[in-house]
Amino acid sequence: MKPDPTVTTKGAPIPRGPYVHARKQDGLIWVTGQIGRDPSTGDFVKGGFEAEFHQAIDNLEAILKASGSSLDRVVRTQIEFVDEADLEAMNRIYGERFQPPLPARTSFGVAFLWKGAKVQIDCVAAVD
């Protein structure tokens, strides 16, 4: 029997829909879009865009760790955010959290995210 290709960890907020935290496929791990929810309470962290984005990246990091990968093995990220005014904060925080070799990245503004989230980030990363 094939091993379960999916990953769900207590280190990231419990999925609130029909999805897993991540799924492995032949050397890659595909991570579900993460928002700024605190894994211990399930609620959004307070502090606006910056706090939410840090928490979302913390969640990605926890999922990657549970999958046997890490932020420095991310090959591509995708960021969706709601307010154009958050662009500079997004880049500053991203630059604090991701170090060379940097991933490819696509980011864009959206009409809305889950339950009023200000930002969401997903990724694809290398995994053994």
Next chain:
Amino acid sequence: MTEHRSIVSRKGPQPTSVYAHAHIHGGLVWVTAQAGRDPETGETVPGGMEGQLDRAISNLEAILDDCGSSLERVVRTMIMFVDESDLDAMNRAYAKRFHPPLPARTSFGVKFLAPEPGTEKVRVQIDCVAEV
């Protein structure tokens, strides 16, 4: 040799612009976002979010089948939708079609989606990457 080819399935709604239904490369198939279009008429089906997403997933399924893959082998989906009040209906329709092992998923709201033939407003699109 690594397979590298694009696919236009006879079972999916025919492309209305410059894209294939899917592209296969290196053990993965990348499928173009599907709207809830009936492959026979080309028109968007009625039934709001649930009707459209169910049909769109059937279109993904038909394309995946032509590529030698299936919904069970999908590793990641991306869903774009226009109306925030469709969230619960989106999850309901999705959960009827995807079963464990579930894929990773990213979904978000967009300002608009490309209109398709017919009278229904396009409310949702879904794409995927799957093992092949």
